[in-house]
Amino acid sequence: MRPGPDDCLLVIDVQNDFMPGGALAVPHGDEIVPVVNRLARVFSHVVLTQDWHPADHVSFAANHAGAEPFQMLALPYGQQVLWPVHCVQGTAGAAFHAGLDVSHARMVIRKGHHAGVDSYSAFLEADRSTRTGLAGYLREHGVKRVFLAGLATDYCVAWSALDARAAGFEAVVIEDACRAIDLNGSLAQAWQDLAAAGVERIQSARLLQPKAEPNQPN
Numbered sequence: 431m432r433p434g435p436d437d438c439l440l441v442i443d444v445q446n447d448f449m450p451g452g453a454l455a456v457p458h459g460d461e462i463v464p465v466v467n468r469l470a471r472v473f474s475h476v477v478l479t480q481d482w483h484p485a486d487h488v489s490f491a492a493n494h495a496g497a498e499p500f501q502m503l504a505l506p507y508g509q510q511v512l513w514p515v516h517c518v519q520g521t522a523g524a525a526f527h528a529g530l531d532v533s534h535a536r537m538v539i540r541k542g543h544h545a546g547v548d549s550y551s552a553f554l555e556a557d558r559s560t561r562t563g564l565a566g567y568l569r570e571h572g573v574k575r576v577f578l579a580g581l582a583t584d585y586c587v588a589w590s591a592l593d594a595r596a597a598g599f600e601a602v603v604i605e606d607a608c609r610a611i612d613l614n615g616s617l618a619q620a621w622q623d624l625a626a627a628g629v630e631r632i633q634s635a636r637l638l639q640p641k642a643e644p645n646q647p648n
């Protein structure tokens with residue numbers, strides 16, 4: 431499997447607050463950084479996302495009296511998980527992991543910047559109607575297939591992959607280039623939803639193995 435000009439690597443939220451020791455740590459999240467760096471080298475087209483909240487963001491438990499992180503809250507657009515304060519605009523926690531080495535990335539999509547709406551997906555905010563502009567950007571660049579890596583598998587990666595499919599792209603999640611939060615069975619549910627939507631699931635070795643000999647099928 432060799433990425434070509436109509437393929438894009440979409441790297442989701444490789445940010446300090448999602449790393450071990452961060453405000454909303456994804457277990458072993460830092461382990462994906464070298465994998466993402468290797469993957470990025472085989473893609474000419476790389477897009478990064480950055481969770482990017484104002485301090486008064488609706489997804490922060492601290493902004494709801496008496497609420498605790500990880501409880502659910504009914505909001506006008508549906509059920510929202512309340513999170514610890516994370517990825518506040520301009521803070522060190524919102525910065526990309528220092529080891530991320532993808533300087534040729536052409537585009538950074540910042541998401542979750544509306545105070546009243548969360549955005550797990552790189553394509554569509556949690557109200558399911560506000561677009562980030564990513565689908566149009568990818569289409570204008572002739573992208574047909576989106577490969578996904580990053581954090582967390584069962585939230586921002588899964589939602590982005592599902593929305594990539596809904597927007598008409600092929601979508602492939604690179605499992606070992608992601609790590610999960612796995613809250614109340616969310617990881618198993620995410621893989622089920624992804625399979626049902628026709629999202630492919632591969633390991634990074636499929637993309638990183640050396641070029642096949644000319645007379646071998648690849």
Ligand SMILES: [Zn+2]
Pocket residue numbers: 481482483489516517542
């Ligand atoms: Zn967030």
